[in-house]
Amino acid sequence: MFSYTFHWNQALKALPQMLDGALVTLQVALLSMVIGLALALALTACRLSGNRILGGFATAWVEIARNTPALFQIYMAHFGLGNFGIHLSPYTALLAGIAFNNAGYLAENFRGALKAIPDTQTRAGRSLGMTPVQAFRYIVLPQMLRIAFLPVTNQMVWAILMTSLGVTVGMNTDLAGITQELNARSFRTFEFFAIAAVIYYLIAKAVTLAARLLAARMFRY
Amino acid sequence: MIEIQNVRKSFGSLEVLKGIDLTVNKGEVLTIIGGSGSGKSTLLTCINGLEPIDAGRILVDGTEVHAKSTNLNKLRSKLGIVFQQFNAFPHLTVLENVMLAPRKVLGLSKEKAEENAVKQLTHVGLGEKLGVYPTRMSGGQQQRMAIARALAMSPEYMLFDEVTSALDPQLVGEVLDTLRMLASEGMTMICVTHEMKFAREVSDRVAFFHKGVMAEIAAPEALFGAPKDPELQKFLAATH
Numbered sequence A: 001m002f003s004y005t006f007h008w009n010q011a012l013k014a015l016p017q018m019l020d021g022a023l024v025t026l027q028v029a030l031l032s033m034v035i036g037l038a039l040a041l042a043l044t045a046c047r048l049s050g051n052r053i054l055g056g057f058a059t060a061w062v063e064i065a066r067n068t069p070a071l072f073q074i075y076m077a078h079f080g081l082g083n084f085g086i087h088l089s090p091y092t093a094l095l096a097g098i099a100f101n102n103a104g105y106l107a108e109n110f111r112g113a114l115k116a117i118p119d120t121q122t123r124a125g126r127s128l129g130m131t132p133v134q135a136f137r138y139i140v141l142p143q144m145l146r147i148a149f150l151p152v153t154n155q156m157v158w159a160i161l162m163t164s165l166g167v168t169v170g171m172n173t174d175l176a177g178i179t180q181e182l183n184a185r186s187f188r189t190f191e192f193f194a195i196a197a198v199i200y201y202l203i204a205k206a207v208t209l210a211a212r213l214l215a216a217r218m219f220r221y
Numbered sequence B: 001m002i003e004i005q006n007v008r009k010s011f012g013s014l015e016v017l018k019g020i021d022l023t024v025n026k027g028e029v030l031t032i033i034g035g036s037g038s039g040k041s042t043l044l045t046c047i048n049g050l051e052p053i054d055a056g057r058i059l060v061d062g063t064e065v066h067a068k069s070t071n072l073n074k075l076r077s078k079l080g081i082v083f084q085q086f087n088a089f090p091h092l093t094v095l096e097n098v099m100l101a102p103r104k105v106l107g108l109s110k111e112k113a114e115e116n117a118v119k120q121l122t123h124v125g126l127g128e129k130l131g132v133y134p135t136r137m138s139g140g141q142q143q144r145m146a147i148a149r150a151l152a153m154s155p156e157y158m159l160f161d162e163v164t165s166a167l168d169p170q171l172v173g174e175v176l177d178t179l180r181m182l183a184s185e186g187m188t189m190i191c192v193t194h195e196m197k198f199a200r201e202v203s204d205r206v207a208f209f210h211k212g213v214m215a216e217i218a219a220p221e222a223l224f225g226a227p228k229d230p231e232l233q234k235f236l237a238a239t240h
Ligand SMILES: Nc1ncnc2c1ncn2[C@@H]1O[C@H](COP(=O)(O)OP(=O)(O)OP(=O)(O)O)[C@@H](O)[C@H]1O
Pocket: B011, B016, B034, B035, B036, B037, B038, B039, B040, B041, B042, B043
């Protein structure tokens, strides 16, 4: 009933190749976070602007990003846009899809963080002669980033795991893509995916740990 | 000189200031007393332009606060204000709290701003707390820091809105002492307060607000010794 023989040696030989893939995974995740953070700040600004069109646009983005499958978001970036003559490579489509998703979740986190900062903070800054932009930049933003730091870290982990969806749009250079190709050639499914899972796990843990160390350095108060 | 001329202000259908006329001279200490909701805080936030007004005008050294052409940010550096709630910036040390606005608003160099901040903090008795984060300090210390932070802008007027009301009783004294010190140095001050003894001691004049009207204004001996307004008589009777 249990007749599968493990072939770990064969799988482990592919480890260097898989680690190369892990680097690509990490790169996509990091880039998607940088882009996602910038977009999330822009979306937050839109929502705070009081302009109905900008606010509506930002809210629609957040709603779609948070309430549709990440897989569809990546699919849309690759095949969906392709229908309109916009052809993104698997790498770019994966990056765009995850950045879209990150931006939505992060913008929502920022909104929650902003709510936790009392108006009196801005008022205190304004009463010292600061412009609204200065009060936001020097008083509200640093506090917001601290409150949002843990959710941002969680999103980073989520972004790493989301990169594995790239296989569906033909991504074959990241950890999931390489694992999938190795599997297709050898059918040692369990071994390859188990090793890949361990690598994903270790990356995710390392990111969380690094974030915790960074937070301890950055937030002394 | 701060000139308040027939100022009216409503929140929705609630008229909070019903035509206030008041002039505060350079070097004067004016305290404002009055019941809850009488419009005291609103008046202070109108003076530094945090709130718009509906009618009348407020002039600070001849500049109309609510005129469109007025640079409010520049005007506000003349008008220090300290609120009832502790408004320390929690992400900055005490020193950084005090340095921030002089650097960003007045454009002082880091060295200049730091030298000035140390001076102001020492003045309010916080010279030993420079590197501390405000959340580690008592309410009284946080309020004194807020005073130093306002003073670091070299204001010509200081507005205090019940700065001791949120404090534990044993911490009120240290903050009042700081205010007394400023008064004795000749700072022009408007203090909203519930501390009658303090008002009696430091004020040149005391104003009593009732339901959006300045019902009485007089030197402290007269206002406390021989109150004329019946509402003021009731108010004083109730606070003893
Ligand atoms: N932003 C606001 N929006 C609506 N109503 C307000 C606002 N600020 C103040 N009010 C109302 O205006 C009235 C006067 O408020 P204000 O804070 O000036 O009173 P106060 O004299 O300072 O009272 P207290 O002694 O309780 O501080 C109150 O009825 C208050 O509820």
